[in-house]
Every structure is written in structure tokens, then in C-alpha cells.
Amino acid sequence: MWLEFSALTDIGQLRANNEDAxxxxxxxxxxxxxxxxxxxxxxxxxxxxxxxxISSELADWLEHTAVGASVEDLQRAMETCxxxxxxxxxxxxxxxxxxxxxxxxxxxxxxxxxxxxxGHIGDSRAYRWRAGMLRQITRDHSxxxxxxxxxxxxxxxxxxSPHASxxxxxxxxxxxxxxxxxxxxxxxxxxYLLCSDGLNEMVSDADIAAVLDSPEPLNRLxxxxxxMANAAGGHDNVSAALIRTSDMPKKS
Numbered sequence: 660m661w662l663e664f665s666a667l668t669d670i671g672q673l674r675a676n677n678e679d680a681x682x683x684x685x686x687x688x689x690x691x692x693x694x695x696x697x698x699x700x701x702x703x704x705x706x707x708x709x710x711x712x713i714s715s716e717l718a719d720w721l722e723h724t725a726v727g728a729s730v731e732d733l734q735r736a737m738e739t740c741x742x743x744x745x746x747x748x749x750x751x752x753x754x755x756x757x758x759x760x761x762x763x764x765x766x767x768x769x770x771x772x773x774x775x776x777x778g779h780i781g782d783s784r785a786y787r788w789r790a791g792m793l794r795q796i797t798r799d800h801s802x803x804x805x806x807x808x809x810x811x812x813x814x815x816x817x818x819x820s821p822h823a824s825x826x827x828x829x830x831x832x833x834x835x836x837x838x839x840x841x842x843x844x845x846x847x848x849x850x851y852l853l854c855s856d857g858l859n860e861m862v863s864d865a866d867i868a869a870v871l872d873s874p875e876p877l878n879r880l881x882x883x884x885x886x887m888a889n890a891a892g893g894h895d896n897v898s899a900a901l902i903r904t905s906d907m908p909k910k911s
Contacts, residue, residue, distance in 0.1 A: 660773050660845055661907050662688055665877040666900040669885045671857055672893030678702030678763075679855050679898040680710045687721040688770030689714065690900045694783050694855040696829070697752070697761030705748050705763040705831050712744035713767065721769075733771050734840050737778050741765065741830070741838045748831025762829035765838075766797060766853045768902060775843040775851060775902070780836060781826045784859055786867070787843060788850040793868035796841060796851075800828035849904045850877075854884075857897035861888040877901050 664683040670676065678695035680703070693709045695702030720736045728736075752761045764781025777785045782799040798804060802825040806812040830836055843851070850871045859867075862884065870883050881901050888897040 660770070660847070661905045662770055663877050663903045663905070664690060664900070665881040666690065666692075666898075667878075667881045667885050668896065668898035669889065669893075671896050672889055674896055676700060676703060677896045678706055679857070679896040680706035681853075681855075681898040681900050682710055682714060683900055683902075684714060684718055687718045689717060689721070689767070690769075690853055690902055691765070691767045692783055692853045692855060692898055692900050693763045693765050693830070694781070694857075694896070694898070695761065695763040697758065701752075701758045701761035702763065704751070704758055705761040708748050708751065709744045709763050709765055709830055712747055713740045713765075716740040716743060717769070725771075728771075730771050730774055730776060730842060733769060733776055734778075737767070737769065737776065737840065738838050741767075741778065741780070742835070745830050745836045746834065749834050752831060760832075762832040764826065764855070765830050768851060768853060768900075770845075770902075773845050775845050777841045777843055777851075778838045780838055781829050783853070783855050786852040786854070786864075788852065788868060788871040789846065789848070791868070791872060793864050793871065795864075796843060797839070799826070800839075801826045845904045847904055847906045850880075851902040851904075852884075853900040853902075855896060855898040857893075857895035858884060858888050858899055861891040861894065861897065871901075877903050 693706035695706030764783040766783040
């Protein structure tokens with residue numbers, strides 16, 4: 660499977676600083692996105708620390724250990740790297756008063772042969788676009804999602820709720836954290852989207868699907884998604900990472 664990556668982050672229209680962080684590592688088939696939270700500038704410290712720790716440790720594992728490893732081995736490596744990042748953020752928050760109470764969401768995707776392994780904490784999401792249909796892969800760790808699951812709110816009511824930003828799980832808030840993991844079998848032509856809530860709260864699923872249905876270059880699609888969120892109000896930082904799959908190119 661041939662993978663193409665693109666990533667972009669933007670401060671949005673109302674925020675004074677950008678607490679989102681996003682990166683792709685094309686060499687190791689890895690994409691990471693984090694949406695930080697905390698006091699003044701602490702959110703961006705948490706998101707940057709999460710990505711730096713996880714990307715470095717996971718790239719090292721992929722480079723030296725991944726050959727012959729199973730998907731389950733990869734999932735355990737992801738859990739270990741995320742656990743180490745969680746501890747670093749937690750310790751920093753407790754030892755530096757400027758970083759008190761900071762934390763971050765996380766959504767990540769790692770390619771393993773024909774499978775994309777997706778992990779997430781919080782309400783940053785992963786979607787899959789396939790054959791014109793957009794499907795949300797992750798399930799938010801949020802108060803609203805819990806209320807939907809209990810039948811207290813409909814998805815339509817939740818979309819209008821003022822409590823959209825209340826999450827129930829985050830990286831760095833406690834000394835341990837659980838990473839939810841899923842395996843997504845890839846098919847040629849798929850597009851996988853990782854995004855912060857600054858995108859999905861501003862742009863509807865139907866409009867996201869319409870953008871991903873375009874044959875434009877992947878970097879252009881990422882830019883269009885960011886621009887749409889800003890045009891809709893840009894109430895938050897907005898970040899997106901796209902992964903497009905295709906058949907391996909034939910040698911001439």
C-alpha cells in the first residue's frame with residue numbers, strides 16, 4: 660500500500676495562540692495530532708511535548724523492531740510511547756507552576772502493512788472517507804458523548820450544547836491514561852482524516868466528505884478544510900492531517 664501524507668494547523672479566528680500540534684513522519688508511516696489545554700501557553704507545551712515524545716520513541720521502535728512484528732506488537736509499542744508521554748506531561752505540570760493543570764488530547768495513526776492502527780485520547784477524531792462515504796472511526800471521550808450513549812441527548816441536541824469542550828480523558832492529567840486502539844484495514848483510494856475539534860465543530864461531515872471527494876492534491880484538500888473552518892467562524896485552533904492510500908506504483 661502506498662501512502663501520501665499532508666498536515667496543517669492554524670490559529671483560527673479568535674484565539675490568541677495555537678495550542679494544537681500536528682505532524683507526519685512519512686518515512687515511518689506515522690501521523691500525530693494533539694489539542695492542548697491549560698493555563699497561559701501551557702496547552703501548547705503539553706501538545707508539543709506529547710508529539711515530540713511519541714514521535715521520537717515510536718519512530719525508533721518502528722525503525723529497529725517493527726520488522727516481523729505483529730499488529731498487536733505495534734499496539735503495545737504505541738501504548739508504551741503514549742504512557743511515557745503522559746508521564747512527562749504529568750510530571751511537568753506538577754513541577755512547573757506555569758504548566759499547572761495542562762493536558763492534551765491525542766489522535767494518532769500508524770501504518771502496518773495493509774492496516775492502519777489508530778489510537779486516541781479525548782475528542783480529537785479520526786475519520787475514514789471511502790467511495791464517497793465519510794465514517795467517524797473514533798468515539799469522543801467527552802461528557803456529551805457519554806450523555807448521547809446514555810440516551811440523555813440526541814446527536815442533534817449535542818451539536819447545540821454549550822458543553823462541547825468538556826472531555827473525560829486527556830493525556831497528562833493523571834499519572835496513567837488509557838489509549839483506545841482500533842485497526843482499520845486500508846483499501847486503495849481511502850482517505851483518513853485526523854482532526855482537532857476546531858474542524859469538526861465548524862464543518863459538517865457532509866462538507867468534509869465533499870472536500871475529500873475532490874481529486875485535488877492532498878495538500879490542497881488539507882488547506883481547504885482549514886479555510887472552511889475559519890470561514891465558518893474559526894472559534895478554535897484548527898488542525899488536520901490527511902492520509903491517502905493507493906496501490907504501490909509499478910516500476911518502469
